[in-house]
Amino acid sequence: MRLILILRNVFRHKLRTLLTVVGLTVAVLAFGLLSTVVEAWYAGAEGASSARLVVRNSISLVFPLPLTYRQKIRQIDGVRAISTANWFGGIYKEPKNFFPQFAVDAASYLDLYPEYVLSEAERKAFLLDRKGAVVGSKLAATYGFRIGDTVTLKGTIFPGQWEFVIRGIYSGRDAKTDVSQMLFHWDYLNETLKARSPRRANTVGVYVVEVSDPARVAEISRAIDAEFRNSYAETLTETEKAFQLGFVSMTEAIVVAIRLVSYLVIFIILAVMANTMAMTVRERTAEYATLKALGFGPAFIMGLIYGEALAIAALGGALGIALTFPLAERFASAMGSLFPVFVVSAQTLWLQAACALAVGLVSALFPARSAARVRIVEGLRSVA
Amino acid sequence: MSAPAASPVVPPAGPLVALRDIVKTYRRGQQVVPVLSGISFDIAAGEFLALMGPSGSGKSTLLNLIAGIDRPDSGRLVVAGEDVGRLGEAELADWRARHIGFIFQFYNLMPVLSALENVELPLLLKDMGRRERRERAELALSMVGLADRMTHAPSELSGGQQQRVAIARALITDPTLIVADEPTGDLDRESADDVLRLMQRLNDEIGKTIVMVTHDSRAAGHAHAIMHLEKGVLSGREELRG
Ligand SMILES: Nc1ncnc2c1ncn2[C@@H]1O[C@H](COP(=O)(O)OP(=O)(O)O)[C@@H](O)[C@H]1O
Ligand SMILES: [Mg+2]
Numbered sequence A: 001m002r003l004i005l006i007l008r009n010v011f012r013h014k015l016r017t018l019l020t021v022v023g024l025t026v027a028v029l030a031f032g033l034l035s036t037v038v039e040a041w042y043a044g045a046e047g048a049s050s051a052r053l054v055v056r057n058s059i060s061l062v063f064p065l066p067l068t069y070r071q072k073i074r075q076i077d078g079v080r081a082i083s084t085a086n087w088f089g090g091i092y093k094e095p096k097n098f099f100p101q102f103a104v105d106a107a108s109y110l111d112l113y114p115e116y117v118l119s120e121a122e123r124k125a126f127l128l129d130r131k132g133a134v135v136g137s138k139l140a141a142t143y144g145f146r147i148g149d150t151v152t153l154k155g156t157i158f159p160g161q162w163e164f165v166i167r168g169i170y171s172g173r174d175a176k177t178d179v180s181q182m183l184f185h186w187d188y189l190n191e192t193l194k195a196r197s198p199r200r201a202n203t204v205g206v207y208v209v210e211v212s213d214p215a216r217v218a219e220i221s222r223a224i225d226a227e228f229r230n231s232y233a234e235t236l237t238e239t240e241k242a243f244q245l246g247f248v249s250m251t252e253a254i255v256v257a258i259r260l261v262s263y264l265v266i267f268i269i270l271a272v273m274a275n276t277m278a279m280t281v282r283e284r285t286a287e288y289a290t291l292k293a294l295g296f297g298p299a300f301i302m303g304l305i306y307g308e309a310l311a312i313a314a315l316g317g318a319l320g321i322a323l324t325f326p327l328a329e330r331f332a333s334a335m336g337s338l339f340p341v342f343v344v345s346a347q348t349l350w351l352q353a354a355c356a357l358a359v360g361l362v363s364a365l366f367p368a369r370s371a372a373r374v375r376i377v378e379g380l381r382s383v384a
Numbered sequence B: 001m002s003a004p005a006a007s008p009v010v011p012p013a014g015p016l017v018a019l020r021d022i023v024k025t026y027r028r029g030q031q032v033v034p035v036l037s038g039i040s041f042d043i044a045a046g047e048f049l050a051l052m053g054p055s056g057s058g059k060s061t062l063l064n065l066i067a068g069i070d071r072p073d074s075g076r077l078v079v080a081g082e083d084v085g086r087l088g089e090a091e092l093a094d095w096r097a098r099h100i101g102f103i104f105q106f107y108n109l110m111p112v113l114s115a116l117e118n119v120e121l122p123l124l125l126k127d128m129g130r131r132e133r134r135e136r137a138e139l140a141l142s143m144v145g146l147a148d149r150m151t152h153a154p155s156e157l158s159g160g161q162q163q164r165v166a167i168a169r170a171l172i173t174d175p176t177l178i179v180a181d182e183p184t185g186d187l188d189r190e191s192a193d194d195v196l197r198l199m200q201r202l203n204d205e206i207g208k209t210i211v212m213v214t215h216d217s218r219a220a221g222h223a224h225a226i227m228h229l230e231k232g233v234l235s236g237r238e239e240l241r242g
Helices: A002-010 A014-047 A069-074 A106-112 A120-128 A137-143 A186-196 A214-227 A240-249 A252-283 A285-294 A298-335 A346-372 A376-381 B059-066 B089-099 B115-125 B130-143 B159-171 B189-206
Strands: A052-057 A079-087 A101-104 A132-136 A150-154 A161-172 A182-185 A206-211 A235-239 B017-028 B031-043 B048-052 B074-079 B100-103 B177-181 B209-213 B225-230 B233-239
Touching (some): A014 A252, A014 A298, A052 A214, A052 A240, A079 A106, A079 A186, A120 A132, A120 A161, A137 A161, A214 A235, A235 A240, A252 A285, A252 A298, A285 A298, A285 A346, A285 B089, A285 B100, A285 B115, A298 A346, B017 B059, B031 B059, B031 B074, B048 B189, B059 B074, B059 B177, B089 B100, B100 B159, B115 B130, B115 B159, B159 B189, B177 B189, B189 B209
Parallel strands (some): B177 B209
Antiparallel strands (some): A079 A206, A132 A182, A150 A161, B017 B031
16 A cells, blocks of 8 residues: 555656656666766776786887897896787778777787687687787677788878788687787788888887786886886886776876766756655645644655655666666767777666665655654645 | 643543643744633533634634644643643654544545545554455445445545545544544535535444534534634533434
8 A cells, every 4th residue: 555655656747757767767877878988998907917017118108118128027037928019000991990909929928918818720820920910809890800801001100001811819808808909910010110111120119027926016017117227218117907097097087077977967867856856745745744644654654755756766777777788889889999898887787776776865855854744734734 | 830640531431522721822923823712621422513613713723632633832632531742743643543533624535546545544554454454444435325436536536525535534443533624615515415414424323423613504503512612712512402
């Protein structure tokens, strides 16, 4: 009976309830999408290993490091393995088709990144082909790359047309793995550079270092940087995670703004719904006074109002959460490979549910209190 | 402050309701408006009493005090042996649920509940199973002649029918006392007569004690006695039938 009262009250003003539910759905949906965008920004860093260090030129990422550093770094205590990567920055057909490409020391690089899962045959084929490349599964899906395809990139940092043959498609070990990259041979880049612009040859963008003990990363980083102090290319060594976050932090302000907006949206719908509930409760003052006269206590009356607000919040929240998945999917495909990882996380779902719950509870707070406090005689007077 | 509770319990043979020196004032800004100035009277069990008086004379205020939905500034109100003034807010609510049946001028039914559900509503406060609640509500609705209107919403009923639903709701808990504030005030003559005859039957056949506020002397004619209230003072009691 209590439930009947609550549910029938919910649908008493159908249009009002519908508008409130739609508002909540949109708010929860927007919140979910924005949270997912924020998480996607950080996803690269989340997938990063804290046992890997990135060594770069201390002046700026755009300045390379000498090839000779490789041996020196390799000899530092605590360094287990080393590889290299150069940011290529090529354009595939049109500038809007952005995806990361790295010229890497292939064999050692793949060893350093076990999360890039590649079949033994594909790995072998890649290593044997000087012009070979491997692409992540998401990238392959986005542009329809298949093994054996020839892909031509227009260089921006390294001018000219560059041809590659897809020799493998790697998948991610888990959802956090970046499967939107393209890796090819540093040798291919370097030999072409030797012919076209010899001054730029024999350099490395960054060294990637695996340490034997993750607990010692700070100490090893300092040791590496100390090794090259006062040399003509000083280094800055940080964990891969810190490196990625540094990348992300360029857009930190945007991320903060997005977060803020996502909570603002929830706050606005809270204000709207609180107003709706207050209006609803005011209209029913005589009913609450009647219930009190009949002997129902404040708890019963507050229960009716909380129940009604929570039912509306649950409806809007559930719809919003349910719609987040298809929307995120469409958003991700529209964004192409801009976000390497774009997954609606469990945390986002919980936050959405918590927001809907909070909106329900908070919007009922004051109306429920004032309804429970209605003085019977005055409440009854408000009839007709 | 009166003497410390000389006789807290009214003997069973005494009146059902006893009012002593009831005073009630309202404050309107600076101004203090006296509404009831020292009312004392008794209501015997089984009585059907009409309370008459001009508009603004304090009839509703007095009825609200008797029903325990308002409190006097001073004076004592004893109903069925209980000193109502001593009850706290929650106790008073329980007390109303047990002892008072309400009939309002505008019926005050829950618009989202059917006739049957409205009648059943007060039983939620009793320790009673669903089936029993339903059966009792059906019985009460048949008693007021609305067995064929159980699933109707209040908005689908005439004023007279709504008031009969309200009477069934007032009856269902078998209260000690039924209070009715202008129960026919919003009804046409025919429906009003129906409602009054029904109230009279409740009094005659099942012995319900009823206090009814009205300014309609035709309505008051159905009662045993009429109390006249004028400017917050009782001006007399008129017996109509033994
Ligand atoms: N809440 C209130 N605040 C101020 N004055 C009130 C209030 N309730 C009733 N009154 C005043 O008390 C007097 C008696 O009211 P009421 O008992 O409703 O009269 P009746 O029912 O006899 O018409 C009226 O003058 C009314 O204006
Ligand atoms: Mg009145």
